[in-house]
Amino acid sequence: MVQPKKVFLSEFAVNICSGRWLLTSASQLMTGGTMGPKETEVSNNSHIYLISKSPIISYSKEYFRYENGKISGRINYRVDGELREKDFSIDFPLLDGAVEVRLSKYPHREILTLDADGNEIRYLPASIICMGMGWHLTNRELSDLEVLYVGQAYGDGTRTAFERLKSHSTLQKILAQAQYESPDSEIQILTFEYEPYRIIHQMDGRAGNVISDYRDMDRFRNIVDNHLSEYEQICLVEAGLIRYFQPRYNAIYKDNFPSDKHKILESCYNLDFSGLIVEINTDELSFRLFSDGVKASDHHICKIDLLDPEKRWGFFHSGRGDGSFFKLPNVIERKKKC
Numbered sequence: 145m146v147q148p149k150k151v152f153l154s155e156f157a158v159n160i161c162s163g164r165w166l167l168t169s170a171s172q173l174m175t176g177g178t179m180g181p182k183e184t185e186v187s188n189n190s191h192i193y194l195i196s197k198s199p200i201i202s203y204s205k206e207y208f209r210y211e212n213g214k215i216s217g218r219i220n221y222r223v224d225g226e227l228r229e230k231d232f233s234i235d236f237p238l239l240d241g242a243v244e245v246r247l248s249k250y251p252h253r254e255i256l257t258l259d260a261d262g263n264e265i266r267y268l269p270a271s272i273i274c275m276g277m278g279w280h281l282t283n284r285e286l287s288d289l290e291v292l293y294v295g296q297a298y299g300d301g302t303r304t305a306f307e308r309l310k311s312h313s314t315l316q317k318i319l320a321q322a323q324y325e326s327p328d329s330e331i332q333i334l335t336f337e338y339e340p341y342r343i344i345h346q347m348d349g350r351a352g353n354v355i356s357d358y359r360d361m362d363r364f365r366n367i368v369d370n371h372l373s374e375y376e377q378i379c380l381v382e383a384g385l386i387r388y389f390q391p392r393y394n395a396i397y398k399d400n401f402p403s404d405k406h407k408i409l410e411s412c413y414n415l416d417f418s419g420l421i422v423e424i425n426t427d428e429l430s431f432r433l434f435s436d437g438v439k440a441s442d443h444h445i446c447k448i449d450l451l452d453p454e455k456r457w458g459f460f461h462s463g464r465g466d467g468s469f470f471k472l473p474n475v476i477e478r479k480k481k482c
Contacts, residue, residue, distance in 0.1 A: 153356035155459040157344040157419030163337040169290035170331035190335035192299045197329040201250045201270040210245040222328040243334035293393040350463035379408040384422035389435040418458025420448040448476045
């Protein structure tokens with residue numbers, strides 16, 4: 145076996161970070177509705193979507209009241225079958241010709257306003273009350289979203305991520321299984337924009353016997369002059385997040401990324417990128433993502449070594465100055481061949 149070693153003074157990583165994002169329940173997605181201009185823009189430009197789950201939040205019919213322009217009552221949800229309850233009271237003016245306020249039918253997940261002919265004007269999900277009151281800021285049961293599936297929203301530009309999801313077979317499968325296996329949970333959809341990638345340049349001055357002449361500089365020029373396409377970037381994000389979260393309903397990339405056989409890495413290898421760093425951030429609204437193998441956090445940084453460490457050390461290996469090297473922690477490596 146060839147002894148692993150540093151070859152070049154410089155190493156390069158692709159860094160891709162999430163930007164704006166949207167969160168909606170699958171029930172709201174499937175029943176339609178109209179987004180505001182800002183939300184529509186984000187939806188139209190989303191690159192990645194996550195299917196997740198969280199507790200179902202409902203109103204208690206027994207405690208619901210609408211008096212003097214205020215709605216009040218009790219919100220409830222269950223975790224592993226155990227009931228959680230919390231009281232609320234907020235101003236709720238009747239707008240746009242509405243004359244009546246009532247709860248939706250069982251399981252009472254929405255408050256509805258109706259006009260004189262009984263037509264629905266507005267609705268207010270119980271989950272929005274929780275978010276508006278900031279309850280998820282202090283209650284992790286309401287803020288933590290389990291990642292079940294990662295998919296690519298990047299299409300041909302004719303349909304948004306939400307439009308594509310409505311007919312997605314995997315979403316239908318998850319909805320059916322979740323209803324059976326987790327009756328106290330509902331499916332949530334998150335869509336993310338991703339910013340253009342950044343190049344992170346590492347120079348290991350403590351590594352000895354490495355190439356540091358014009359050949360090293362030529363690699364840098366080649367990376368700067370030859371850009372990854374938007375499609376390649378989104379494929380890298382999707383594969384990186386799948387490998388990182390190990391979602392239950394994903395199959396491709398879940399266990400074998402990275403690999404020389406993956407076509408989406410062809411440009412990275414041609415340009416000699418040795419690292420991939422994918423970030424996903426939900427701290428704006430203080431929600432946290434997690435999976436069976438990943439702890440809940442509002443900012444995840446997925447670090448992937450694109451090289452075979454049995455043959456060469458790259459971006460995530462650094463010299464100590466005494467001839468020995470160390471690897472940064474929590475870096476995903478390709479699986480060793482049996």
